[in-house]
Amino acid sequence: MAKTDPLARYNAMRDFAKTAExxxxxxxxxxxxxxxQKHDATRLHWDFRLEIDGVLKxxxxxxxxxxDPDEKRLAVRTEDHPMSYATFEGTIPKGEYGGGTVxxxxxxxxxxxxxxxxxxxxxxxxxFTLDGERMKGEWLLIRLKPRAGExxxxxxxxxxxxxxxxxxxxxxxxxxxxxxxxxxxxxxxxGKNPPRNGKAGGGGPRHRNPLPRAPxxxxxxxxxxxxRGGIKPPAFRPPQLATLVDSVPGGNGWLHEMKYDGYRAxxxxxxxxxxxxxxxxxxxxxxFASIAEAAADLPASSALIDGEVVAFKAGKPDFSxxxxxxxxxxxxxxxxxxxxLEQDGEDLTDLPQIERKERLRTLIAGADPRLLFSxxxxxxxxxxxxxMCREGHEGVISKRADAPYRGTRxxxxxxxxxxxxxxxxxxxxxxxxARGRGLKxxxxxxxxxxxxxxAGKVGTGFNASNSAALMDKLARIARKIPPADVPKVAxxxxxxxxxxxxxxxxxxxxxAERVVRHASFIAxxxxxxxxxxxxxxxxxxxxxxxxxxxxxxxRVIFPEAGISKGQLADYYAAVAPILLPWLGHRPISLVxxxxxxxxxxxxxKHDAGxxxxxxxxVDIREKDGSVEPYLWVDDADGVRACVQMGTIEFxxxxxRVEDVEKPDRLVFDLDPDEGLDFxxxxxxxADLNRHLADLGxxxxxxxxxxxxxxxxxxxxxxxxxxxxxxxxxxxxRALAQAEPERFTANLKKAERKGRIFIDYLRNQxxxxxxxxxxxxxxxxxxVSVPLNWSELRDVDSAQRFSVRxxxxxxxxxxxxxxxxxxxxDQVLPDI
Numbered sequence: 001m002a003k004t005d006p007l008a009r010y011n012a013m014r015d016f017a018k019t020a021e022x023x024x025x026x027x028x029x030x031x032x033x034x035x036x037q038k039h040d041a042t043r044l045h046w047d048f049r050l051e052i053d054g055v056l057k058x059x060x061x062x063x064x065x066x067x068d069p070d071e072k073r074l075a076v077r078t079e080d081h082p083m084s085y086a087t088f089e090g091t092i093p094k095g096e097y098g099g100g101t102v103x104x105x106x107x108x109x110x111x112x113x114x115x116x117x118x119x120x121x122x123x124x125x126x127x128f129t130l131d132g133e134r135m136k137g138e139w140l141l142i143r144l145k146p147r148a149g150e151x152x153x154x155x156x157x158x159x160x161x162x163x164x165x166x167x168x169x170x171x172x173x174x175x176x177x178x179x180x181x182x183x184x185x186x187x188x189x190x191g192k193n194p195p196r197n198g199k200a201g202g203g204g205p206r207h208r209n210p211l212p213r214a215p216x217x218x219x220x221x222x223x224x225x226x227x228r229g230g231i232k233p234p235a236f237r238p239p240q241l242a243t244l245v246d247s248v249p250g251g252n253g254w255l256h257e258m259k260y261d262g263y264r265a266x267x268x269x270x271x272x273x274x275x276x277x278x279x280x281x282x283x284x285x286x287x288f289a290s291i292a293e294a295a296a297d298l299p300a301s302s303a304l305i306d307g308e309v310v311a312f313k314a315g316k317p318d319f320s321x322x323x324x325x326x327x328x329x330x331x332x333x334x335x336x337x338x339x340x341l342e343q344d345g346e347d348l349t350d351l352p353q354i355e356r357k358e359r360l361r362t363l364i365a366g367a368d369p370r371l372l373f374s375x376x377x378x379x380x381x382x383x384x385x386x387x388m389c390r391e392g393h394e395g396v397i398s399k400r401a402d403a404p405y406r407g408t409r410x411x412x413x414x415x416x417x418x419x420x421x422x423x424x425x426x427x428x429x430x431x432x433x434a435r436g437r438g439l440k441x442x443x444x445x446x447x448x449x450x451x452x453x454x455a456g457k458v459g460t461g462f463n464a465s466n467s468a469a470l471m472d473k474l475a476r477i478a479r480k481i482p483p484a485d486v487p488k489v490a491x492x493x494x495x496x497x498x499x500x501x502x503x504x505x506x507x508x509x510x511x512a513e514r515v516v517r518h519a520s521f522i523a524x525x526x527x528x529x530x531x532x533x534x535x536x537x538x539x540x541x542x543x544x545x546x547x548x549x550x551x552x553x554x555r556v557i558f559p560e561a562g563i564s565k566g567q568l569a570d571y572y573a574a575v576a577p578i579l580l581p582w583l584g585h586r587p588i589s590l591v592x593x594x595x596x597x598x599x600x601x602x603x604x605k606h607d608a609g610x611x612x613x614x615x616x617x618v619d620i621r622e623k624d625g626s627v628e629p630y631l632w633v634d635d636a637d638g639v640r641a642c643v644q645m646g647t648i649e650f651x652x653x654x655x656r657v658e659d660v661e662k663p664d665r666l667v668f669d670l671d672p673d674e675g676l677d678f679x680x681x682x683x684x685x686a687d688l689n690r691h692l693a694d695l696g697x698x699x700x701x702x703x704x705x706x707x708x709x710x711x712x713x714x715x716x717x718x719x720x721x722x723x724x725x726x727x728x729x730x731x732x733r734a735l736a737q738a739e740p741e742r743f744t745a746n747l748k749k750a751e752r753k754g755r756i757f758i759d760y761l762r763n764q765x766x767x768x769x770x771x772x773x774x775x776x777x778x779x780x781x782x783v784s785v786p787l788n789w790s791e792l793r794d795v796d797s798a799q800r801f802s803v804r805x806x807x808x809x810x811x812x813x814x815x816x817x818x819x820x821x822x823x824x825d826q827v828l829p830d831i
Contacts, residue, residue, distance in 0.1 A: 006026070006053070006055050006080045007024030007025065007026065007055060007080060007081075007082055008024075009079045009080070010024040010079045010080060010081055010082065011023065011024045013079065013097045014096070014097055015096060018093055018096055019092050019093060019096050019097075020088075020090055020091075020092075021085065021088060021092065022082055022084035022085055022088060023082070024081070024082040025082055025084070026054045026055065026082070026083075027054050027055070027082055027083025027084060028054065028083075030051075030109075031051060032051060032109045032110055032111055033050075033051040033056075033083070033086055033107075033108075033109060033110070034048075034049060034050050034051065034106075034107070034108055034109065034110040034130060034132065034135075035049050035056070035086045035104065035106060035107040035108075035132075036048050036049065036065070036105045036106040036107075036132075036134075036135065037049070037088070037089075037102050037103060037104060037105055038064075038102070038103040038105040038175075038185065039060075039098065039100060039101070039102050039103075040100045040101045040102075040185060040189075040694075041092075041098050041099060041100035042099075042100070043062065044690060045060045045061060045062045045063075045064075046060075046061045046064040046065060046105060046172070047059070047060055047061075047078070048060075048061050048065065048075060048157065049081060049085070049086070050110055050118075050128075051083065051086075051110075052118045052121065053118075054083065055080040055081065055082060055083065056080060056081040056082070056083060056085055056086060057080060057121065058077070058078045058079065058080060058081050059075035059076060059077055059078065059141070059155055059157065060075065060076045060078050061073050061074070061075045061157055062074055062076070063172070063790070064171060064172035065135055065157060065159070065171050065172070066159060066168055066169065066171065066172075066790070067159050067164065067165050067166035067167060067168070067170050067171055068159065068165065068166070068167065068168040068816055068817065069158065069159050069160060069161040069165050070816075071158070071159075071168050071790065072156040072157070072158045073156065073157045073158070074154060074155075074156065074157075075141065075154075075155040075156060075157040076152050076153070076154055076155070077143075077152055077153035077154075077155060078152070086107070087104070087180070088102060088104070089102055089103055089104040089178060089180055089181065089183075089188060090102060090188065091188065091189060091191070101185050101188050101189045102188070103177075103178045103183070103185055103188055104178050104179055104180040104181070105134070105175055105178070105179065106132045106133055106134040106135050106175070106179055107132060107133060107179055107180070108130060108131045108132030108133060108135070109130075109131050109132075110128050110129065110130050110131075111128060111129055112126070112127065112128050112129075113127045113128060113129060113138065116128070121141075124142065124143035125140070125141065125142050125143065126140070126141040127139075127140050127160075128140075128141075133179045134171055134175050134179070135171065136164040137159070137160065137162045137163065137164030137165070138159070138160035138162050138164075139157065139158065139159055139160060140156075140157075140158045140159075140160060141155050141156070141157055142155060142156045142158070143155050144156065165816070166816065166819055166820075167788065167816055167817060167818065167819035167820050167821075168788045168790050168791075168816065168817045169788045169789045169790055170819065170820055172789075173689075173693075173698050173699075173700070173788075173789065174698055174820075174824065176693050176696045176697070176698060177696055178194075180194075181194030182194055184693075184694060184695055184696035184829070185693065185694040186694040186695055186696075187696075189694075231270050231271055231301050231302045231344075231345055232270050232271055232272065232302065233268035233269055233270035233271070233272065233273075233274065233275050233302055233304075234268045234270065234302055234303070234304035234341070234342045235268070236266060236268070236277045236281045237266070237304070237341065237407050238281075238407035238408065239264060239266060239279050239306055239407060240306070240339075240405055240406055240407055240408065240409075240410065240413055241408065241409035241410075241413065242397055242409070242413035242414055242415040243409055243410065243411050243413065243414055243415070244414075244415050244416075244417070244422075245414045245415070245416055246416070247382075247416060248381040248382045248384075248385045248396065248398055248416050249381065249398050249414060250379075250381070250382075251379065252378055252379040252401075252574050252575075252577060252806075252807075252810050253400060253401055253402065253573070253576065253577060253636065254378070254379065254381060254398045254399065254400060254401060255353065255354060255357070255376040255377065255378050255398070255399050255401045255577065256376060256377050256378075256380075256381035256384050256385075256396050256397070256398050256399075257338055257374050257375070257376045257396065257397045257398075257399070258374070258375075258384075258388060258393060258396060258397075259388070259393070259394045259395040259396055259397050259415060259416075259417070260308040260310050260317050260336050260374075260394070261310065261316075261317045261318060261319045261322075261393075261394050262308040262309050262310035262311070262317050262319060262322055262336075263278065263284075263308065263309045263310075263322065263527050264278070264279040264306075264307075264308055264527070265277065265278060265279075265284070265288065265291075265307060265308065265309045265335065266279075266304060266305065266306055266307075266341075267291065267292075267295050267303075267304070267305045267307065267335065267337075268302075268303070268304050268305075269295050269296070269298050269300060269302055269303045269304075269305075270301065270302035270303070271302075273292065273296060274291075274292040274295040274296055275292070276288045276291060276292055276295075276309075278527045279527060279528065280527070280528065280529050280532070282527070284527075287326055288309055288333065288335075290332075290333050290370060291309060291333055291334075291335045291370060291371075293368075294335070294367070294368035294369075294370035294371050295335075295368075295371060297367070297368060298363060298364075298367055298371075299363065299825065300343050300344055300363060301344045301345065302342065302343070302344060302345060303340065303342060303343045303344075303363065304340070304341040304342040304343075305337045305339070305340055305341070305360065305363075306337070306338060306339035306340075306341060306405075307335050307336050307337040307338050307339070307374065308335070308336045308338070308374075309322070309333055309334070309335050310322060310333070310334055310335075310336060311324075311325045311331055311332065311333055311334070312332070312334070316391075316392065316393065317336075317393075319504070319522060319523050320522070320523055323523050323524075332370075333370065334370050334371075334372055335370060335371050335372065336372050336373075336374045337360055337364050337371060337372065337373055337374060338357070338360075338374035338376075338397075339353075339356055339357070339360065339405060340356050340357070340359050340360035340363065341356075341405060343359065343363065346658075348405075349404055349405040349406070350404045350405075350634075351404065351584070351585065351634075352401065352402045352403065352404070352577075352580045352581065352584055352634070352635070353399050353400060353401050353402065353403050353404075353405070353412075354378075354401040354402070354577050354578070354580065354581055355580065355581040355584065356405065357376065358581055358823060360373065361373050361819075361820065361823065362820070362823040362824075362825060365820065376399075376814070377814050378401065378577050378578065378810050378813065378814045379810055381396060381398055384396055385416055385418075388418060389418035393418065394417060394418060394419075394421065395415060395416050395417035395418045396415075396416050397413060397414070397415050397416075398413070398414040398415075398416065399412065399413050399414075400412040400413075401576070401577030401580075402576055402577060402580055402635045402636050419506050419507075419508070420506065420507050420508065420509060421504060421505065421506045421507075421522065422504070422505065423502050423503065423504050423505075423525055423528055423532075423533045424444035424445065424446060424455055424458075424502070424503050424504075424505055424516075424533060425444065425445045425446065425447070425452060425499045425501070425502060425503075425530050425533050426442050426443070426444065426445075426474070426497060426499070426501040426502070426503050427443050427444070427445045427452065427454075427482060427483050427484055427486070427496065427497065427499055428442070428443035428482060428486070428491075428494040428495055428496045428497055429441065429442050429443065429470075429474055429494065429495050429497070430442075430443070430457070430459075430493055430494055430495070431493070431495065438467065438468075438471050439462055439467040439470060439471055440459060441457045441458060441459035442457065442458050442459075442470075442503060442521065443456075443457055443486065443490065443491075443494060444456055444457065444458060444503065444505065444516065444519075445483070445484045445499065446533055447531065447533055451484070452483055452484035452499060453484060453485075453514070454484050454485060454486045454487065454490070454515070455514070455515055455516060456490075456511075456515030456516040456517075456519060457490065457515075457516075457519065458503070458505050458507075458516070458519040458520065458521045459519070460519070460520045460521065461505075461506075461520040461521030461522060462521055466521075466523070470524070473501060473524070474495070474497050474501075477497045477498040477500050477501070478495065478496070478497055478498075479496050479497060479498050480496065481496060482494070482496045483496065483497075483498065483499045484499075499530055500530060501524060501530075502524065502525045502526070502528050502529075502530055502533055503521060503522070503523070503524055503525065504521075504522040504523050504524075504525050505519050505520065505521060505522060506519065506520045506522055507519040507520070546573070546636070546637050546640055547637070548612070548614060548637050548640040548641050548644060549644070550565060550566055550569045550640070550643070550644050551644065552565060553565055553566025553569070554566060555596070556596060557593065557595075557596040557597055557648065558596070558597055558779075558780070558781040558803075559596065559597075559598055560779045560780055561779070561780050561781045561802065561804075563781045563803060563804075565643070567803065568643055568648065568775060568781075568803060569640055569643045569644070570806075571775065571803040571806050572636070572639045572640065572643055572775075573636055573639075573640060574806040574807075574810065575773045575806055575809055575810065576635075576636035576639060577810075578772075578773055578809065578810060578813040578814075579639065579771070579772065579773040579774070580633075580634070580635065580636070580639075582652070582771050582772045582773070582822070583633065583639070583650055583652055583771045583772075583774070584632075584633060584634045584635070585632060585634055585656045585657050585658065586632060586652040586653055586655070586656050586657065586771075587605070587618060587620065587630040587631070587632055587652065587653040587655075587657060587660060587768075588605070588630075588631050588632055588633070588650050588651060588652050588653070588768070588771075589603050589604065589605040589631075589650075589651045589652075589768045590603065590604045590605070590631065590642055590645075590647045590649065590650060590651075591603060591647065591648055591649035591650075591651070591777050592604055592645060592646040592647050592648070593646055593647075593648050593777050594645075594646035595646075597648060597777040597778065597779075597781075601648070601777055604631070605630055605631060605768075606628050606629055606630060606631070607629045607630065607631045610645070611631070611641050611642065611645060612641050614633070614635065614637040614638040614640070614641045615631060615632075615633055615638050615641050615642060616631075616632050616633065616634065616638070617629035617630060617631060617632070618630050618632055618657040618660070620660055632657050648775055648776070648777040649770060649774055649775065649776060649777055650770070650771050650774045651768035651769060651770050651771065651774075652768055652769065652771045653766070653767075653768055654666065654667065654724070654762070654763060654767070654769070655717065655721075656717070659717055660765075661720050661721060661765075662717035662718060662719065662720055662721075663715060663717065663719070663720075663721060663724045663763065664714065664715050664716070664717045665712055665713060665714050665715055665822075666712070666713040666715065666724060666727070666728055666762075666763050667710050667711070667712055667713075667762040667763060667769040668688055668710065668711040668712075668713075668728065668731075668732065668758055668759070668760060668762075669704070669708060669710055669757075669758075669759035669762055669769065670684050670685055670688070670708045670709045670710070670711065670756050670757075670758060670759075671707065671708050671752075671756065671757040671759050672707055672708055672755075672756045672757075673752045673753055673754055673755055673756070673757075676754065676755075676756065678795075678796055678797055678798065679796075680742075680756065681707075681708055681709055681756060681798070682709070682792055682793065682795065684709075684742065684743070684756050685701050685709045685711050685792060686789065686792070686793075687735075688711045688735070688758075689701070689711060689789060691731075691735065692711070692713060692731075695829045696826070696829055697713050697824075697826060697829065698713070698714070698824040698826060699711050699712060699713045700712045700714075700786065700788075700789075700821055700822050701786075701787050701788075701789060701792045702772060702784055702785065702786050702787065703784060703785045703787060703795065703797075703798045703799070703800055703801070704770060704776075704784050704798050705770070705774070705775070705776035705778065705782035705783050705784040705785070705798060705799055705801075706770075706776055706778065706782075706798055706799070707798055708756075708798055709792070709798060710769060710770075710784075712822060713824075713826075714822055714823060714824045714826070715826060715827060715828065716825055716826060716827050718827050718828075719827065719828050721763075721764060721765040723828060724763050724764075724828065725760070725763050725764040725765075727763075727828050727829075728760035728762075728763035729745070729760050729763075731760070732745040732758040732759075732760040733745045735758060736758065740755075741755070742755060742756060743755060743756055743757075743758055744756070744757055744758070745757070745758050745760065747759075747761065770784050771784065772784055772785070772786050772822070773785065773786075773809060773813075775803050776799075778799070780799060780802055781802045781803040781804070782798075782799035782800075782801065782802050783801050783802060783803055783805070783809070785800065785801045785809065785812075786813075786818055786821045786822065787818075788817050788818060788821065790817075791817065
C-alpha cells in the first residue's frame, strides 16, 4: 500500500510559480526543531511549528503564544509544512493562499517532557519543552472535541507555570522583530534588506525581551552585548541595610521580597567588564566569575545593581552550599537582583523604590539565566511571610515602596526572620571531650556602644568538615586573654582568639541576660567586617505617617457616588506605590475642584509655593522666553498635599523633570464621538497596536476613566519634542487617510461625527495626558487604569474602575497580567 505524502496538501494549495515559499519535500532535520512565524494574512496570527517525522506539524495561533498559564490560546491545526519552510521569511503575493507578510518570529529546539513522546500528538495532547529565543520552558497542546461541521482540528496552546511563565501579552507585545534578520513586519513587507550583521539597526527601535529567565542546563544562544563598549563601571557605594523587626508591616505602602540566604553583592557593569563588590566594598569579581560573565551582556552602557549571590540546594538558596561552591571553585551560582542604583550614568537612588525595581525588571528581563529578578508583592506581606516560613526559607524583606535608596541602615527597609539569625564575633572556643571531635562550642560577642559584649555560646551545627576548618582558623588567631568580659561560668576552660572571625548563627531568642538561646552554627561570614556585627534588637515596624493634614475630610466631592475628600485622599495613599512610578518626577497639571467635581474646576500647572514642601517645582522655559515653575511630586505626601488643595486629577508631561526636552513616551488618545459604541474604540486601539507593532513599537492600552482609551508607547528618552510630534502626527494622519470612515486626525468636533479622533496633540512640548491610576472628575469617581491587550477585549466601558477599587487595582498591578506594563526599551523608528 502506497505511503501517503504528508506534504501533498501543502503543495496542492500553492502555486510555486507565484510564491517564493519552498516546494514541499520530506526533509532530514535533527528531529527537534521548532519555529514560529508571525503571519499577517487575512487575519494576523502566529504559525507554531514542531518538527516531527521529517515535516513541520503546524498550528495557527490567532492571538499568539502567551506566557500566562491561565491564558489558553486557540491553535488551529493546519497542513504539514516542509522542513525548508523553517527559514522562510518574506511576502506571499496577495491573492495566493496565505497572502501577506511572514516574519521568522522564533526558533529553537523542542523535546517531549520525560515520560512523554511525539506519538502523544495522535492521542490529542502533547506536553513538551521549548528552548527558543523567545519561547522557553514547558508548554502543552490539547486537542478540543470537534463540533459539527468543523473541518479543521482546534487545539489549545498553554504555558505551564514554571520559571519562564510571565505576563499575558509579554511575548507578542515585545517580539516585534525577526529573530533571523532583525526586521519589523513593515520592513519585510517593503522588501528592505536586513542589516549586514543580521540584527536590527539603522536607527530602528531597540527592544529588550522582558521575560523571566531561570537557571537552565541548556546554554542560551546569546550574541555579544552591543553595550560592552559603554562607560566606566560605577564605583562601589555602601548598600542600604535593613532593620530587624518582629512582624511584617501592614498597608499597601510596602513591597515585600523573599530574604535570600547568600552573599550580599553589588554588580557594577560598564567598559572594561563587570566588577562585583561585597557589602563592605571588597572586589570579589574573581570569586564570582560566573556572575560577572553573566552580567557582561546586560543591555546598558553601565549599571550598578544591588542583590544577593546564592547557590541552590533542593531548589532553595542555601548558604552552606554557597560556601562549598566558593571553597571548591565549582557549583552553580545565581544572582538575585533587587535594586538598581545607577544606569547609563544616571543616579537612580532618589527615585521611589518601586520605580527602581521596575527599571531593574526591564534591564534584567531576557538576561543570562544566572541573573534573576527578585519578585515582590505589594501589601499582603504577612501571607508571603507565612509562605516563606512554611517552605523553610529565611524570611522576608519589607521595603517602603516610595522610599529612596540610602547607603545605611534604615527603617524604610525591614527584615522579618522566620527564625532569628544574625552574625556574631567569635571570641573563643571550648574543646570537646568526645573522641574525634575537637570543638564543643564557640563563644560569641557583639558590638554595643563601641565595645565587644559577650552574647553566649553556640554548640550545635558543627560537622567533621566545618569544625576542622574552624579549628584551623582559630589556631591562627589564638590569644591569652579574652577580648571581652565573659562570665566566669562561661569562661571556664575556654581558649581565646582575637576578634577577627564572624559566624552566622540561628537562635530562638535573646534571654533576659542578653545571650542567645537554642543557638545553631550556620557558617563563617568572611564577607562581613567584624566591626559591623552589632546586636539587632527587634523593634516594632514604623506606622505609616504623613504630616499632611486633610481639612474637611467629610466634604463630599463626588455627589453621585457619595465619595468624600478624605476617601479620595485615602485612595491616593493606597495606590501611591503603583501611581508614583508613572506620576513621579514629571511636570504635572492638576485639575482642582475645591468644592467638588460638580462645581467649578480649573487646571493648574505652575507653583507659587502654596502647596507646601512636599510639592516641588521645576523651572521650564516657555515659548516666549519666560521661565515658569511647573509642579512635580515624588512621594505620597506630595500627592496628598495636592489632594488637600482640592486636586482630583493629575495630568503629566510625556517627559521627566530630569530632561523635559526628551519624551519618554507617546500617547495616542482615542476620543470617540458621543454615543459611539465602546466596542469600536476597543477595536481601534487594537488596530493602532498592530500598526505600531509593524513599525517595531511596543504599545500598551489604558482606560482613561473618561470616554476612550490611551494607546501608550514607551520610549527611551532620545528624540526631542519636534521629532516626537512629527512621528505622532504622521502616524495619526496616515490612519485617518487609510480609513476615513473610522478615524479623523482633525481636532474639530464637526469632523468627529461617527468617528474616533486620534489625538496626537498630546505629544508636543507642554501638553499633558492623564496618568495611570488617577481619579477623574466625573460622575462615579472613575479612574484611569492600565490593561493588557487581552483584557481590553472584554471591557465594555472606559470607566470600568473607580476609587472604590483600590485593593483590586493593587492586586492587578502586582499580578502576572500587568508584569512589564508600560516598559520597553525602544526609540522612534526612522520612517
